[in-house]
Amino acid sequence: MATKKSAFDIEWRQFQKKEQKFFDQREEKKDSFLNRFLAEKVPAKLQGTLDSAFAKAFGVIFEKGTGIIEKTYKKDELQKSFKINEYADEVRQTRKSLKVFEKKAGTAGRVNMLVSGATGIGMGALGVGLPDIVLFVGFILRSVYEIALDYGYDYESEEERRFILLLIEGAVSYGADLRRIDDLLNAYIEKNEMPEDYAEKQQIERTAAGLSKELLYMKFLQGIPIVGAIGGAYDVVYLKKITEYANLKYKKRLLLKKKNEWVCQ
Secondary structure, three states: OHHHHHHHHHHHHHHHHHHHHHHHHOOOOOOOHHHHHHOOOOOOOHHHHHHHHHHHHHHHHHHHHHHHHHOOOOHHHHHHHHHHHHHHHHHHOOHHHHHHHHHHHHHHHHHHHHHHHHHHHHHHHOOOOOOHHHHHHHHHHHHHHHHHHHOOOOOOOHHHHHHHHHHHHHHOOOHHHHHHHHHHHHHHHHHOOOOOOOOHHHHHHHHHHHHHHHHHHHHHHHOOOOOHHHHHHHHHHHHHHHHHHHHHHHHHHHHHHHHHHHHOO
């Protein structure tokens, strides 16, 4: 038992270091030279247009698009793979058996980033900016859905949609805003219930606003033929941030669930 406990404690401490590193890197936002250059050129009304476009994309996909996204990967196979990894961990209870979940989730994230990047660059080269948003949100949700399944969580309930929307908002936030959102995510992990005043429409709007604020300049640039490829390439940058944070939060859920299994047996 002591060996199992010490192995779990080491893995938990390493996770906490990785989590703290994520926060440290996002203590404050540092605008790039390109963003500063584009700031005076972006139409004032574009922010509101992007807010609406992102919110509409989330609403449409949640209502009608999840089934379409599921056709791009094998949900049953991912669920079976989790069960196999879960059983192996129950038997072995080693750090290696714990790390399998994270390794599997990371593979899906890298594949989605490659495809999303190629799509964003291609549409940017053609000067297609706003229409890319639905595709980009689709890639975001596909990535998070696959990560959730790799850690043993389904994504169809209203509670899980809130968790996903919050972690997307958190991934593109900084400093105090990120920590506030992270506290909400941790509260859900601990209690597994939503606050009584939760409203999905408002959370979609907050998540959409966070994404549009981060991507404002890049989506503006993406609407310009040829040079728009640069803006489209930033889809990968933000998808990486989101998948990294999703991995952290889902791994935390898994580790806290397994803590009693490892330590108390």
